[in-house]
Every structure is written in structure tokens, then in C-alpha cells.
Amino acid sequence: SQTIHQWPATLVQPVGSPLSLECTVEGTSNPNLYWYRQAAGRGLQLLFYSVGIGQISSEVPQNLSASRPQDRQFILSSKKLLLSDSGFYLCAWSANRGPTEAFFGQGTRLTVV
């Protein structure tokens, strides 16, 4: 069966420090991968999506970047965190074959202090 792992679950980082959140998927190949963010009191917003290794599309200009070094690995990074980067980050995947179920990681609650 397919599973998605996202870590860490919580993270407190100082302003200006780097960030690396990792997401891996098991039990499927060539998934579409997504990073979403939920800021306090707001809905979920798509940050990045990837349809294949090395293929990253960004939805909103921001202080973050994403990479997909392997088929089932998706990494969200920042070189220098801002206070406004605080929020709840979710990784998700869906099959690469039209509208299908989406599966979400457990999320990472990031607090930038």
C-alpha cells in the first residue's frame, strides 16, 4: 500500500536560519508531488508541485524553494527563514493519471522566532 512520510512534525527555527523539510512516498512510482502551506487563520495554499524528477513548478513568489532529487522524494528548503514563513506545511501526492485521490502527510508545524 502507498504511504507518505513527512518530517519533522514540529520545528522552531530562528529568523535567518536555513530550512529543510523532507517528504517521501512509498508504494507508488512517478507520483505528482505537492507542497502546501496553511498560514494561521488562512486556508491551504499550493506552494510547489512536481510531475517528475527535477521538475518543479512554483505557484507563488516566496522565500522558499523545492527540489525533487528522486522520484519519491520532495524537499522544501529555505536559505534564510523569515518570520512570515511560519505556518503549517503539508506534503501531498496523487497518481499521475488525471483527477485521483490525494494523500497528505501529517504536516510540519514551523515556527520562526
Added chain:
Amino acid sequence: KNEVEQSPQNLTAQEGEFITINCSYSVGISALHWLQQHPGGGIVSLFMLSSGKKKHGRLIATINIQEKHSSLHITASHPRDSAVYICAGITQGGSEKLVFGKGTKLTVNP
């Protein structure tokens, strides 16, 4: 622009009541997810709908393609149903990105 509008924003019910949450979406969305987010933040997909109706236990989801409207119903609501319910539209054309409604916070009191 792909948009998803969800109502109500907050909903309080007594245990046993029938619950309805509504979602309207714009052109460019080919299907919908109904998601459940618990206080810890984790999200579970309840349904994915592109037409008709789906039922799972006490949950029922319907979608009307012509009216671009979907509803999530909970029958015989229970306090453990308390959560945020999110409607998310799947955009057409390739990458199946999700566009989220702002969520409905449901509180079911015993």
C-alpha cells in the same frame, strides 16, 4: 481564475443532528475533494468526486456538475466528527493541482 467557495465558515451542532456543508466552484475545476483536518493539522481525504454521489458510513458527498456545486452531509453527527472540513477543487489540465476552500469548522456538542 480557479476558485472554491465554501460555506458556512463555522458550524455548531448538537449530537445527532444532520449536517450540511456547501461548496461552489468555478470553471476550470474538474473534480472535488472533501478533506477532514483534525486539530493537530493532519488531513485525511474523505471523498474525491467528479460526478454523482458517494457514501461512506455516515458521510455523504454529492456534486452537481451543471451547477458547479457540491455538498458534504453528515448524518447522526457525533462529537468525534468535530473537525475542519475542506473542499478542494482539482484543476483541469495536467498536474491536478488543488485549489482549497477556506474550510468549515464543525463543532458537534454532546
